[in-house]
Amino acid sequence: MEIDLAAFHFLRPLWLLLVLLGIALPFAWSRARQSALRSAPIAPHLLKHLLMTPSDLHRLRPIHLLAALLILGGVAAAGPTWQQDRPEFLENRAPLILAVDLSSSMDANDVPPSRLEAVKHKLHDLIERRAGAKTGLIAYAGTAHLVLPATQDPQLLDTFLQALSAGMIDAPGKDVLGVIEQAKRLLAAEESPGTLLMLTDGADTGQLEQVSESLKGSKLQVLLLAVGQEDVGALRDAEGMPRLDASGRAVLGSFDADALKQLASAADAPLGSLTLDDDDLEWVELHAQRHLQAASGDEQEIHWKDAGYWLCWPLLLIAFFCVRRGWSVNWLPGLLLACGLSLPGTSAQAGALADAFFTPDQQGRWAFEHGHYPQAAEHFHDPYWKGLAAYRAADYQAALVSFARVDSAQGYFYLGNSYAHLLKYPAAIAAYRQALKLQPQFPEAEANLALAIALQKDFEEQQEVAPQMEPDKIEFDKDPGKGKEGQMDAQKAASDALWLQNLTTSPAKFLQQKFRIQSARQQGAGEQP
Template sequence: MDIDLAAFHFLRPLWLLLALLGIALPFAWNRARLSALRAAPVAPHLLKHLLITPDDPHRLRPIHLLAALLILGGLAAAGPTWQQDRPDFLEDRAPLILAVDLSPSMDASDMPPSRLEAVKHKLHDLIQRRAGAKTGLIAYAGTAHLVLPATQDPQLLDSFLQALGTGLLDAPGKDVVGVIEQAKRLLAAEESPGTLLLLTDGADVEQLDAVAASLKGSKLQVLVLAVGHEDGGALRDAEGMPRTDSSGRPVLGSFDAEGLKKLASAADAPLGSLTLDDDDLDWIELHAQQHLQAVSGDEQDVHWKDAGYWLCWPLALIAFFCVRRGWSVNWLAGLLLACGLGLPGAPVQAGALADAFFTPDQQGRWAFEHEHYPQAAAHFHDPYWKGLAAYRGADYQAALASFASVDTAPGYFYLGNSYAHLLKYPAAIAAYKQALKLQPQFPEAAANLALAIALQKDFEEQQEVAPQMEPDKIEFDKEPGKGKEGQMDAQKAASDALWLQNLTTSPAKFLQQKFRIQSTRRQAAGAQP
């Protein structure tokens, strides 16, 4: 634990007076004791011969333990701190919208294995670094399409990210204006300023004026991350083989460096490039944080971590000695107890000793704090904590059983999360709505409700165009009355189960069909491609 001495201070310095009292107390006691001896009605030169124990062999007295309690208690209550505290709602406050270019040129191999694969690998690392922060995903080429609204679930986001491919969009071009409009709608729903990250190898210079007009007066910050090199690279097909033209020469992917510079200028956006190390990730997070601070002024509201609770352990140890009779204290046992409290947690196992000193919920909380979630779920009796431990351990069925009996807003929130992980979106939507009914100011539940509604809507759109599978034709090769009687199950595949399976096992197919439906509807409505 590093301590920044330059930032060290006390949150409640007046409590230090209690520590000063603890320092002065032993001196005052010793002075009063000496004064009492001097006031004895015996001549000083005779007093030393009358005392049986003129020298006190006990260096440590109860007054010293009391002084230690006052000193440590005063320091703890004063709130020593040296590190800023960024609560979850502040750390995750800057939504980031990722826009990935799916043009054919993104299959170029100058960034092996391809530009698009390099982008997906880089964004995977970014998503893991931003775990818990709201991140959305947009795919674009000649048209822009929302893949996933801003979500705090990195696994869900990464699964859709890895499904992206250049074959998902047919329209040629680079519709950055459409991306900006999609991002503005997402941030309007979040009611928070955010950042749009464009990952592309070029730009449509004919859109530059429209890009500047679309961003005018908006709190949306745009970052442009260039993907590729000046010399380009060979395009590869789905099997990873180089594409060739009619003469057998490899087809090279384009990289429009000049267009990217013009796009960055039109959007008033910083321009970076994809790197092999994490410098580009640091660059993204730095600009996103600076933009949010510039817009919302979060730097004026600084919170500090109160580190006084670390002094609770020595306080408890001293108090343990204070309540003992006399001085017959087993110091070795106390030392072993103190060391045991500070040792790293080992896998929790129930036993007679643990059962004698700790309740099942206390044992469960210890296991939960040390991330032994299955053991924690087995120990807990409290249904909320039992469900939370099962949820953290990815046992969503057990979590459903526990949260079903918890009639609180957090209980319904995690009930909805469990349903969502099991792809039961209607039930998840109902649970989120109940959580918001009990606690209207619940931003996490509102965000997950919007995400579940969007996923359910996408699922229903797929149902509309799902192929209607006819039952297989059943023929009998025996005349009636001949052959064995038996029961034959015809193959049945309901469209909803089919599309649910496609969504679970192949997000790429789901996205491809979704993009086609959206493009068809836009064309039918007279929207520009």
């Protein structure tokens, strides 16, 4: 633990008066003792024979321990600090919305293996850095579509992210205005300031005035992360022919820097670029942090970490000796107590000592906040937190047992997630519907319900089209124990493998169908007078 001496100060300096009292107390006691001896009504030459004076006049006395208590207690109560109390990633308190460009130009391979794949890899790293944070996902080309509302489930978010591909959205173009409107609606639901991170290689300059008007008075901050290289031109294959995407359009490798600069100016958005290291992620974190501070007023008040609680352990040890008789006899339990309290990770595994000071739920919460999910699941008595710890530990069977006892929207939501991880989609669908019944405005449950229905449909389709192969011959042993071992479910294993292979592409099919339906609805609404 490094201490920045330049920032070292005390939060409550008046408590340091106890330090002065603790320093003065032994001197005052010694002087008072000597004064009492001088004023005794016994003659000095007789008094020395009546007193029992210890051989070591400087040995530890109770007054010395009391002085130590006052000194350490005064320092602890004064609140020594040298670090600001800021979360590691401040924008975790507010949603971050990711907008990925799926236009055909994102298939360019000037950023290997392609611009879109590089974006997906970069966002995967960002999602891992924002573990437990609310993050939403928007995909756009000529139209903008909400893929997933702000969620705290990084696995679900990454599943949908990796399913994105260029050509999913039929309409050509770059509808930045639609992305901003989608993001504003998400922030209105969250009732919190947030940041929109757009990853693209260009912009539609015809929307600049509308973009500027849409962002006026909004708490939405826009960040632009440019992807690609400038002046690459049309991409060609090994034979020199123009490279075409799935729709037959030529894949352009040009990076429209001028359009992005104009968009950044219109949206008052910082403009960065995709990098091979984590500099771009740190750039995103920095701007999101500053925006959150400015929007919530965190800059007006700086909070500091109070490090005085570290002195509680020596204070406890000193207090232990102060209340016991026979100083030399009680050194051993004191040392054992100090060693027990100084063991690493004792709050989660301190056994009887922890049980004496903390409830099981408090021990479970400490283990949960420090990422020790299996230990947290063992300690928790509260069924919701016990289930959540088991879910984070990937023990979905144990999570089912706990969440089945929780009659709340969140409980049914995680119950559905646990069923989905165990590939029990009908039960997951029923749990998500119950969660929505208890809490109609539950975007995460709606998204997971749609995904579970799509996966269940794919599973049923695979079961229908799976080839039915009858065995050539089946023989049963009349006597038990005399048969030969053999595999009779090879076809079932092949069918399961085929279904699992299809399962990985299900989110992509689901999103593509969803985008087409939404585009059709938008076109129909636009054609109405």
